[in-house]
Amino acid sequence: MSTLSTHVLDAVRGAPAAGIVVTLYHEAAQLDSGTTDADGRIGALGGVLVPGTYRLVFATGAYFAAEQVDTFYPEVSVAFTVAEERHCHVPLLLSPFAFSTYRGS
Template sequence: MSHNPITTHILDTSTGTPAADVPISLFKLIDNNWQLLASGKTNKDGRISEWNDDSWYTDLAPEQLFSTYKVAFDLDAYWQSHPTPAFYPSAEIVFRLQDTRHHHIPLLLSAFGYSTYRGS
């Protein structure tokens, strides 16, 4: 597998703009414990398509990737540069990778709420 099977982005729905410079961490559930796989910060488009360490999946067969994952967003880092204080200092999205399709995990964000969906 040549490309990371998991990507994400953040859109600030209160302004209609991407959320840049948000620290994000990717974890995998192994033996009931979360293992850090990679981390990064969103770019000016609010996206992470390349994590700081993509080596965790490069030598695995696609079916070996099937597991439970978590994407953790440090929202305080984003809201500190805005006049509106954050109600949610962080968000965690837990999901299962159960097939070989690409998994895009977007976060729609405002000062007092957030939502997500399975992206493409």
């Protein structure tokens, strides 16, 4: 059984990024959506995931607009593959003009 969580950190503020809407897609279909909590986390998205390619879309433009910060990235899209049964964690380290991600644990 594969499950998914995410965590967004604002690298400029050195703090969790609360209030970011994150949407999960499997192939072309939207599966689920959630909003990061005060700790920048969404503990579960999409329920049980079957093997395949997924995409998380982070609505970063609205987040930075609420912070009154200009950004180059109105959204960040992260595609990833679920190939085995395990928990998938996709962290996003965010700033107005850069981002990075990795397979978390």
